[in-house]
Amino acid sequence: MDFESIFPEVDEKQTVKNVKHFLSVTLPRMEAISYKKITDLKSPVISDLPKAPSFGNAAEMTIYRKLYAEQIVMRCKQAIDHCDHISQVILKRLFTESHMYDYRLMGELGYAENRFYFYKNRACLMFADAYLLDDLHSYVK
Numbered sequence: 327m328d329f330e331s332i333f334p335e336v337d338e339k340q341t342v343k344n345v346k347h348f349l350s351v352t353l354p355r356m357e358a359i360s361y362k363k364i365t366d367l368k369s370p371v372i373s374d375l376p377k378a379p380s381f382g383n384a385a386e387m388t389i390y391r392k393l394y395a396e397q398i399v400m401r402c403k404q405a406i407d408h409c410d411h412i413s414q415v416i417l418k419r420l421f422t423e424s425h426m427y428d429y430r431l432m433g434e435l436g437y438a439e440n441r442f443y444f445y446k447n448r449a450c451l452m453f454a455d456a457y458l459l460d461d462l463h464s465y466v467k
Contacts, residue, residue: 338451340464345450348462349421353402360395364403364422398459405456413449420446 357363406417415435419426426434432442454462 335466336451336454337464337466338447341454341462342447342450344462344464345454349402349417349453353399353421356395356398356402360392360399362396362399364399364406401457401459405453405458408456409449409452412445413452416446416449417453 353364402422406414406422409417412435416431419431419434420428428442428446432439435442437445
């Protein structure tokens with residue numbers, strides 16, 4: 327087994343799109359289902375939740391969905407916290423805390439447009455690497 331088989335080449339452009347969609351669409355939905363906001367979480371809690379649900383009644387499925395949604399929210403917090411400082415600032419401000427617009431955060435940080443988007447894309451790629459519950463990467467074929 328070699329390095330390339332374990333870590334295939336990442337399609338960075340598509341991975342950035344995947345992360346942006348995940349953080350702007352999936353994460354808010356998981357926060358709503360779990361009744362937990364990523365900004366309310368203080369310390370990570372690791373749980374041994376099963377990946378696949380057992381088949382049962384509707385109440386069981388509802389509980390499973392809520393628990394899985396909680397895991398997604400907690401793992402997002404952990405992934406963001408494991409990124410470098412500038413990536414944390416960008417991810418938190420754009421997707422979790424204040425849902426700022428790019429141009430406003432760009433002005434706050436004092437970055438020109440090209441530099442800001444470089445750091446924003448880098449933050450998304452770092453998040454994809456750190457978020458281990460699901461694989462948000464796209465790979466070069």
